[in-house]
Amino acid sequence: MKKTILIIIGILLSINVYAQSAKDFLNKVIDKNKSYNDISVIFNYRYGTKEEVSNEMKGFAYMKGEAYLLKIDGQEMISDGSTLWTYLIDEQEVMISDVNEDNNNSPLAIINSFSENVNVRFEHCSDADLTHLLITENEATTFKSISLYVKNKDLKIHEIDINNLDDSYLMYSIESFHTNQNLPDSMFFFDEKIHPNVEVIDMR
16 A cells, blocks of 8 residues: 555656656746847748648748747738837738737747746657647636747757647748847838838827
8 A cells, every 4th residue: 555655656746847847948948049149030830720721831030139020921020129010011001009918929928928827748759859848828818739849959949839729720830040140120120211102000
């Protein structure tokens, strides 16, 4: 009987250590990505539901602190950290708004949110060069789960699969990941002088 209890306690302790090490690993990934002066990423993006799967699209993301530039599917989202410009290229219009909790798509803000109010565990990964983390919220208010695949060698993100509350999913596969390229601040500002024919819709 005592032996059985000891075995059960040992299993519970090992589960706790395993879960803690997964959270520690996630925090290392977060700290590593926050340590770069800037990040440039080329990624492949796919969106799907039970009824329909979208074609794969290529996207580009540039990050510098709270500032970012995201180019995907005919639009650009540009932010200097306080102002957000959503530029619809085909429509030749740009919408300007203040950054707030509802529209803050800053990768840094999203990464920071991963370190709070989430559960993390290791999942099996067939690729020995990658670590697979499964992330869930304590209370599922934003997403059902996120599968994060990280390169063991340098802790760079390889793939992000998001399972949304409505059972739709988003898949981001990183094609290239470069850091510390001294990106200019001008990248994170929509200059109306350079786009004189674009209609400006100021929503502030």
